[in-house]
Amino acid sequence: MADAPLYEAVGISKSYGHVTALFDVNFSVNPGEIVGLVGDNGAGKSTLIKILSGVHPPDRGKIRLDGVERTWKSPHDAIEAGIETLYQDSGLAPDLTIGSNVFLGREKLKPGILGRLGFLDQKAMERQAAEELKRVGIAVSGSRRTVSDLSGGQRQAVAIGRAIAWARKVIMLDEPTNHLGARQSIEVLSVMRSAKEQGLGVIFISHTLPHVLEVTDRVVVLRLGRVVRDAATSEFDAESLLGTITGLIEAS
Numbered sequence: 580m581a582d583a584p585l586y587e588a589v590g591i592s593k594s595y596g597h598v599t600a601l602f603d604v605n606f607s608v609n610p611g612e613i614v615g616l617v618g619d620n621g622a623g624k625s626t627l628i629k630i631l632s633g634v635h636p637p638d639r640g641k642i643r644l645d646g647v648e649r650t651w652k653s654p655h656d657a658i659e660a661g662i663e664t665l666y667q668d669s670g671l672a673p674d675l676t677i678g679s680n681v682f683l684g685r686e687k688l689k690p691g692i693l694g695r696l697g698f699l700d701q702k703a704m705e706r707q708a709a710e711e712l713k714r715v716g717i718a719v720s721g722s723r724r725t726v727s728d729l730s731g732g733q734r735q736a737v738a739i740g741r742a743i744a745w746a747r748k749v750i751m752l753d754e755p756t757n758h759l760g761a762r763q764s765i766e767v768l769s770v771m772r773s774a775k776e777q778g779l780g781v782i783f784i785s786h787t788l789p790h791v792l793e794v795t796d797r798v799v800v801l802r803l804g805r806v807v808r809d810a811a812t813s814e815f816d817a818e819s820l821l822g823t824i825t826g827l828i829e830a831s
């Protein structure tokens with residue numbers, strides 16, 4: 580379907596026990612678009628990302644990629660379809676090198692950006708990892724260092740670089756600037772812009788509203804598990820976005 584969104588959630592509901600985390604949520608991202616997903620703590624943002632990345636199945640609703648309905652049995656299925664996720668509680672393996680972390684779990688996947696090289700030995704892998712991180716605008720020196728030697732911000736940079744290096748269609752970033760300093764946060768925003776320029780659909784979750792207003796094309800506001808606003812970023816200013824999130828401004 581030519582005019583279908585790149586990636587779409589339709590009528591998604593999800594409960595944990597008797598907590599309704601999401602109710603009848605519609606959400607989409609288009610190629611070359613950065614969509615901000617915002618809402619207070621507990622609004623359901625991470626739950627939606629986990630459904631879109633195959634971690635949790637929805638209780639109700641559909642997921643469509645390029646207009647085709649898909650069912651993810653595991654995160655592996657979503658990754659194979661070109662969807663990469665940086666989770667809020669993102670896992671790098673601290674005892675492995677940066678290079679090994681970039682390749683973690685990829686050994687059996689279909690050729691991606693790096694796959695064209697075929698089998699890679701450790702050295703080549705580390706060199707290639709450094710090149711890939713640099714290509715997406717992330718400079719962490721020495722890809723042979725283990726991740727446990729890095730600062731929180733540097734780890735985050737590796738995690739983001741890994742996700743963007745592998746994404747073929749969609750990249751979802753759940754609070755990627757958490758724990759980052761001002762300069763590193765600005766770098767993350769510029770990495771998102773380059774992902775957008777490559778034609779990826781980018782989903783950006785953040786509580787830092789100036790960043791959301793600066794980098795996104797469209798904003799979706801969740802409140803208590805429901806979408807209360809889905810509008811072009813140009814329709815918001817800092818005050819109206821905050822008001823929509825908190826409910827002080829009633830959504831139209």
Ligand SMILES: Nc1ncnc2c1ncn2[C@@H]1O[C@H](COP(=O)(O)OP(=O)(O)OP(=O)(O)O)[C@@H](O)[C@H]1O
Pocket residue numbers: 595596598599600618619620621622623624625626627667
């Ligand atoms: N694994 C789980 N088991 C039970 N309840 C959960 C689980 N994960 C999330 N919830 C509940 O679902 C609701 C939505 O949580 P979610 O993590 O999606 O919010 P969020 O918008 O990402 O919040 P934050 O901004 O704090 O990260 C909350 O009420 C939360 O307590």
Ligand SMILES: [Mg+2]
Pocket residue numbers: 624625626667753
């Ligand atoms: Mg969350």
